[in-house]
Amino acid sequence: MFKRAKQNRVFQDVVEQIQDAILTGKLPPGSKLPAERELKEMFNTSRGTLREALRVLEQKGLIEIKLGVNGGAIVKQIGTDPLMESLALLIQSGNVSLAHLSEFRIKIEGSLVELATERATPQDIEKLEQMQARARHCYDTRDWENFLKTDEAMHTYIGTMTRNPVFQFVQKSIHDNIHRYYQDFLPMNRERTLENLTDFDKIIAAMKSKDGAAASAIITDHVQRFHDKMTGKHP
Amino acid sequence: MFKRAKQNRVFQDVVEQIQDAILTGKLPPGSKLPAERELKEMFNTSRGTLREALRVLEQKGLIEIKLGVNGGAIVKQIGTDPLMESLALLIQSGNVSLAHLSEFRIKIEGSLVELATERATPQDIEKLEQMQARARHCYDTRDWENFLKTDEAMHTYIGTMTRNPVFQFVQKSIHDNIHRYYQDFLPMNRERTLENLTDFDKIIAAMKSKDGAAASAIITDHVQRFHDKMTGKHP
DNA sequence: AGATCAAAATGGTTTAACCATTGGGCAGAA
DNA sequence: TTCTGCCCAATGGTTAAACCATTTTGATCT
Known part of the structure; x- marks a missing residue:
């Protein structure tokens, strides 16, 4: 009452x-x-x-x-920083594990790429190809640090291609929080970077032909392989 | 330096x-x-x-x-409350629209149900069937308020079936934030509730036969229809 | 004109006191 | 004895006044 x-x-x-x-x-x-x-x-x-x-x-x-x-x-312009901080707290407290995050990422990244493919403009594709060229150059010159940066930038750019800030935020926060704890276990070698390059070649090709399902399948597999490697090294 | x-x-x-x-x-x-x-x-x-x-x-x-x-x-036990508050701020500030949220929800709910189907135990199915029976009883007695509560509880329960707190949090925060602004536009009538009942019948059936793809398709369509109705009334 | 320094505005910190809420114990009544 | 009401002490909430630290501004000197 x-x-x-x-x-x-x-x-x-x-x-x-x-x-x-x-x-x-x-x-x-x-x-x-x-x-x-x-x-x-x-x-x-x-x-x-x-x-x-x-x-x-x-x-x-x-x-x-x-x-x-x-x-x-x-x-201030309201941003996602406080959200990210809260998420980081949840992870550090152990209430959410990296396995949980990674599993989620595997699912979400597929949907994200699918949406990005639907909405990709020719300019988007061009931008991605430029970035891919830069990544290939880093590979040739064995500049692993910049390769990683470019790789991350490509993931982020695909996020913006969805034109949906929710996808962008979720992708960024998951990605940041996974890498914050996994980066020590990231062995940057020729094999892995080449694999990365090949995957992105396929993804860009799928986007060009507007085949969202294919692009989704490739990136899902890509992220899954990353997940397996990391959990293998850090069980 | x-x-x-x-x-x-x-x-x-x-x-x-x-x-x-x-x-x-x-x-x-x-x-x-x-x-x-x-x-x-x-x-x-x-x-x-x-x-x-x-x-x-x-x-x-x-x-x-x-x-x-x-x-x-x-x-305190670290929970998702601060995360939810930050998300609500982002929405209220207009940096994220309900259309964005809803689009995200449509994608994520499919993955979520798929995962829930993979991991469903017989007890889970039983629990869902009990809830569905309760919902049907609400429908018969035209108790729309409790019907809504049961409906939400079923969504939430499917979230817990994933055994992944990230899915649970994302689902809850998206759901809460959508309904906070949409609830005034929710016309609870026989037609819509019956549709709801039928959908859940199908989902439970798909889960029983471990058909994650089917369950995913049904709920995606279910959420999509909700989205269309709401944006139709509130363009 | 340029360099230098002083003044003023503003956030950051300290101190000391008092108010408000709450729970427990004590005294008196039933 | 048991219940009621009251008071007391611990603790968070608030106030006030002062001083410190940082930064911009501009006046002054060269």
Whole structure:
């Protein structure tokens, strides 16, 4: 019949008011909030309490705080950073294992490539081919570090080709979190890089012929092989 | 050559130390931190600064703070709540649309059901059939509210059948965030509920015969139809 | 003009006090 | 004895005032 009376901590009220103003666009990204000593007056609270509210907003990724004169709280463009951090916490806590993540990635990357193939423009294909050429050059000159960077950039670019930020975020967060823990076990040798090159050749070819199913199958297999190698070395 | 010297705000150092202790298991879930006035001495800092650190840890979902005597900061089991909150922020900010979410859901739910089918135990099937019976009873008595609850419970249960928390989290967060904004447009009528019942009949049958591809196709179509109806009413 | 330094604005930290909530214990009534 | 009501102490929540650290601005000197 009755709901529990709301526990009202002052700083939470401040957080809600500012967050509301940001989400409704009254405080657009890039705009600066008044100085702490002014805000304190506006909210009729103490500086300590106000600062607790700012800490929360900062942690949520809604504002960024700069030092010095003309410093202060600046409204940020909302991004995926806090999401990534939370995910990393989940993984580090052991509530989610790398095997779980990897399994998920294997499934999702197939769908992602399929969607990317459907929506690929000629410019996209061209861009991918340029990147693939760069990767091949790295292979020829045995520049493994840049090969890895290019490889990652290609995966990321395929993510943007979906034109769907959810796929992009999920791919990036899964990829980052897997590699953060696996990179020590990444043996970069001729064999593996060549395999990578061949796979991407096939994927680009499948995309060119608009064969989403084929592209999906290739990348699924590609990611699966990576998964097997890593779990083999790190059981 | 040199990295920028780290901006060391005192409260950040406190956050890191406590977070470290939690993640390494030195502070297991359920354990209680010392009182603020003790922690303040241990870290050799002021209470205000210490409280800023606690606010951050609270926002990260690592601790929970209780009031009164015997109150204090209690280490929480790390869960998906902060992740869900960040995702909700992204959606509310307009950086991610419901169409994006829904498209993602259509893809992921298929993979999820496929995996669930592979791993379904006879007990799982039995559980699903019980829930389906309950849903049918709700349909017969026109109890739409409980029908919806049962429907959601079945989706969630299929998520747990994957035995992979990543699938479970992604499914739950996507589902929650879609329904939070769509529920006003949910017309619960005989036709739609019957359709739901029929779909689940088919899915359970496919699971029984271990036909993951079929189960996947059915649920994908199911979710797609939901998506079309919602976007039709709310373009 | 350019270099140098001082001042002011602003976030970061400290201190000390008081308020609010909660749980436990104690005294008195039933 | 047992229940009720009250008070007390521990603990988080809030306030106030001061000082420190960083950074920009601009005035001054060369």
